Amino acid sequence: MKRILIFLLTVVLGFHYGNAQNIGIAEVKNGFGSSIPVVNDTINLGEIYLDDLAEEHGKIDIKLTNADSKPLLLRSVKGCCGTNIKAWPKAPVLPNKQTEIRVEFRIEPKPQRISRTVTIESNAKGKPVVKYHIVGLVMNRKASNEIEL
Structure with missing residues (x-):
């Protein structure tokens, strides 16, 4: 039994x-879901000199466009390494409309490489998980009498 x-x-x-x-x-x-056209998944902050470093360098808006005929639903938006997601749309993004994800992180005032990742999970067909990489370099300004070899 x-x-x-x-x-x-x-x-x-x-x-x-x-x-x-x-x-x-x-x-x-x-064909359930929408699609997120990713033109460039890397946001390059470039070289930032320590004496030019401001709080604004750690505030980024990622723009997303719904390129499909169905609403785009963002299930979750996560940041790594102390990256805070300040705002992201909880409501569906209508077809051919654009939305923003506000990302903030603190940059230590010392020479370093910046490397952050923002992961977006959605109902997009084909690629439901999209990762945006934020990169950059914080460096000291070279003195005018330094010689570079």
Whole structure:
């Protein structure tokens, strides 16, 4: 009796999980979701000199455009390494409309490389997870009497 119950439970759970996966495949095949056209996934802050460093260098707006005929839903927006996501749209982004994600992070006032990543999860077909990389370099200004070899 115990073996029969375990077998039936295994069969029922197998059908349950099998159907759940088929729904996901059907959604992709039917073109469910929108698309995010990513022109450039790297935001380069360039070289920032220490004496020019301001709080504004750590504030970035990432612009997204819904390039499809269906609404774009952002499921989550996450930043790494002390990157704060200040604002992102919780409501659907309508077709051919643009939205912004406000990102802020602190840049230590010392020579360093800047490397941050913002991960966006959405209902976009083909590529539901998009990563934007924020890079840059904080450096000292060279003295006028220094010679570079």
